[in-house]
Amino acid sequence: MTDAIMNSKPSTEIRRPTLTGERLKKRYAAERRFRLYGLGSILTAGLILVFLVGSITGTGYTAFLQTYIKLNISFDAEFLDPAGTGDVAQLASADYGGMVKKNLRDNFPEVTSRRDKRKLYNFVSPNAGFDLRTMVIDDPSLVGQSLDLWIKASDDIDMLTKGYVDRTLEESNRRVSDTELVWYDKLDSNDHIEARINTDFFLKADSREPEEAGILGAVTGSLLTLVITLLLSFPIGVMAAIYLEEFAPKNKWTDLIEVNINNLAAVPSIVFGLLGLAMFLNFFGFPRSAPLVGGMVLALMTLPTIIIAARSALKAVPPSIREAALGLGASPLQVVTHHVLPLAMPGILTGTIIGMAQALGETAPLLMIGMIAFIVDVPGGFTDPATVLPVQIYLWADSPERAFVERTSAAIMVLLAFLIFMNILAVMLRKKFERRW
C-alpha cells in the first residue's frame, strides 16, 4: 500500500472538467438517447399490445358471421311421412339428411357423377338436416310444401365466402375444387349466398363441425366454476384477512401464515392443478371434469390474491374508527363487523373482482383435473362434465380446420370482453367508493 502511494505521481496539477460545448453536447445527446430508449420501450410494449389485439380481432370478427345458402327445399311427404299418418314420432325419425341431399340434387340437376354429388353434399352443413327436422316438428303442416330456405353452409364454403380461400392456388392445394367454385359463383350471382349474424356461436356448445360450434357450453362452465370459486374464496379470504389484520397476535405462527400466503401467491398455477388431481380427484374421489373441482382448485389459487387485497383494505381503515367504537363499548368483533368491514368492503370487492378475473382466464390447472374433455352438452349442474372458456380456446386452437382459427379468435374476443368488463367494474367501484382519510 505504502509503495503504491509513494510511486504515484504527486498530483500537483488539478484535473478540471472540460466545460467546452463539445463535451456538454455529448452529454446532452446521451441524455436524449437514454430518454428515447425509455420512451421507445414503452411504445414497443404498446405496439405489441395493439398488434396482439389487432391480429386477434382481425382474424376473429368474421366468426360472428355465418354463410347461408338459399335452396329450394321441398318437404317431400314421401320422404318424411310415407304412411301419411302425420304422426310426430314418425316425422321425427325421418331421414332429413337424405332429404337435404335430394333437394341439393334437384337444385343442381346438371350434377350426375358420384364424385361431383359428394362435393355437392359438402356444400351445406352436415347438421342442416337437424335444423329442418326441428322446423318440421314445430310445424307439421310444412310436409308436402316446397319453400325457398336459407340453409347453413359448410365450413369450407363459409371460408370461401369470407375470402380465406385463395382462388389463384393450384386446385390440389385448396379445400374447394374448381367445380365447386363454378357452382358457388352461380349461386352467388343469383344472390343465393348470404352472410348472416352467427347466433349459433353464442347459443350452442362445442361441436366437431366448425359451423355448429359455439361457446355457450364453455361460458356456462366458466360461470358455474366461478360461482364455486367465489363462494369458497370470498368468505374464507375475507375471514382469514380479518383474523390476520385485526386479531392475530404478532408471533412466529402468524409470521408463518403470512409468509405462506405470500409464497402461495407466486406458486405456478399448474402446481395447483397437480394438487387438485392428487387430492380432490384421486384421494377424495370427486368427479373429473366437474366445475365443482375446478372451482375448488381456482379458489385455492385466488385465495392469496383476495387475502392480500382484503388485508390492505382493512389496514387502510384508520384506527380512530376502531377506537371510537371500542370507546362506546363495542366488543372487538362488533368493531370489525359493524364498522371496519363495511368501510373496507369496496376495497375488498375490488380485489375480489380482480381475483375472479384472474380465475376466469386461468387454463393450466383445469387441464390437470380433466376439464379438457370434448363436451357437446351445456352443463346443467356443478357436477356435470364441463369445460371453461379458456380451455375451449385451447381446444379449438388445436383443431386443424381453418374455420376453427376464426372461432378461436372470436372466443378470445368474448373472453377479453368479459375480462374488460370485470376490470372496468373494479375500477368504477374503486373510483366511486374510494375514501381518503
Add this chain to the structure above:
Amino acid sequence: MNSFFLILVVIGLSVAGYAVGRARSVFAAAGDVRILHSLPSYYGMFVALGCGLPAILLLAIWLIIQPQIVDHMVMSGLDPSIMPQNADAYSLMLTDIRNLSSGNATSREASPAIVAATERYLALQSIGFWSMVVGVVCIAMLGLAWARSQISRNFRARNAVEKIIRALLIVCSMIAILTTVGIVLSLIFESIRFFARVPFFDFLFGIHWSPQTAIRAEQVGASGSFGAVPLFAGTMLITLIAMLVAGPIGLLSAIYMAEYANPKFRGIAKPMLEVLAGIPTVVYGFFAALTVAPMIRGWGEGVGLDVSSESALAAGLVMGIMIIPFVSSLSDDVINSVPQSLRDGSYGLGATKSETIRHVIIPAALPGIVGAFLLAVSRAIGETMIVVMAAGLASNLTANPFEAVTTVTVQIVTLLVGDQEFDSAKTLAAFALGLVLFFVTLGLNVVALRVVRKYREKYD
C-alpha cells in the same frame, strides 16, 4: 335431491334456528330485552350456529368418506372367483362398476357378476345418501334443540357467538397453510412412488427423456427413460429468451415512467402495461402459435435459416411480452422509493438526468430490481399455456433458439392430459417434475422477497 339441496335444507334450518333463538330469548326476558345479557339477535345467532355448524361439518366428512366405504364394500362383496388379484385389475374393475352405474360404456362386456356388483353399488350409494340426509337433519335438529335449551336470561350469548366466530376466523387463516401442506404432501408422496421406480439421480442428471413406457414387455424402444436435463435446459433457454425481452423493455419502461413521464403520460402507460398483465396466458399462447411462430419462420427462411415452426424463440419472445409488466411495475415501485435527496444531491453536482439515473438511482435500487427480475424468472419458469401451445413436445438438448425444445410444464401437461393410469411411471413423473418446479419457484420467490424486503427497510 342431491347434496346441494341438503345444504339448502341445513341453511333453512339455521335461519329457522335464528328466529327460534331470538324468540326464545325475548320470551325468557318476559318481553323486556334490557335484562338480557346480550342482544336478542345474538341468541338467535347462537342457535343458528349450533344448528348449522355441526350439520355442515358432518355433511362434509360424510361426502369425503362415503365413496371410499362404498367402494370397499362393493369390492369385498365380490365373488372370490372373479376377485381381482393385483392393484391395476382392482382399479380397472372399480372403474367399470362406476361407469356402469352412471350408465356409461365400459371397457369390456359386463359379466353378470359385474352387473350384480353395479346394482349393489347403486343400492349402497342410495342407502349411504339417505342415511346421510337423515343423519345431517337429525344433527341439525339436535343442535337446534340443545342450543335453544341453553338460552336463559343470564346466558352470555354474545361471548359464545364471538368465541365460535373467532375460532372460524382462525380456521380460515389456516387454509393457506393447509394448501401449502397439501401441495407438498401430494407432490412428495407421488414423487416417492416415482423414485421407487426411477432412481433419483437418473431423473435429475439423465440427459435422455422419453417417457413412453412399454405396454408389451418385448416392445422396441419403449423402455421409458426419465432423464430430465433436456427439460431443464429447454425451460432455461425459453426463460432466458423471455428475460432478454422483458428485462430491458420492462426496466427502461419503469425508468421512463418513474423519472421522465408526466402524470398524464403515466396515467395512460401504466394501465396499458397492466392490460398486458391481465391478458390470459392462453391468448398469448394462441398469439405465439398462430402469429409469431410463422412470422419468425418466414423471416428465418428469408435469411436462409432453418427455423422450426415450434421454435424456442417464438415461445420465449411471447413469454417475454407477458412478463414485461411484472418487471416494470416492480421496478417502478423500487425506483420510486429511492429518496428524492439522492437525486437532488446528484443534480446539485451537475449530473444530467440520465447520469443520475445510471450512476445513482439504479445502484441504489439494484437489490429491488434484482428481486423483480427473480420474481419474473420464477413466473416464466412456471408459465404453462404459452409453452404448451407454442413450444415443442420432443425433448431436445440444444441451445439453438431456432430449434424446438420442450419444458418442464409442457411435459407435466402432456403426461397428465388424456387417458392415464395412475400407477405408471409416466404419470408419476409429472409429479416429480411438479415437485422440482415447486421448489425452484419457491426458492426464487423466497430469495426475491427477502432481497426486496431487506432493501425497503433501508429507506423507510
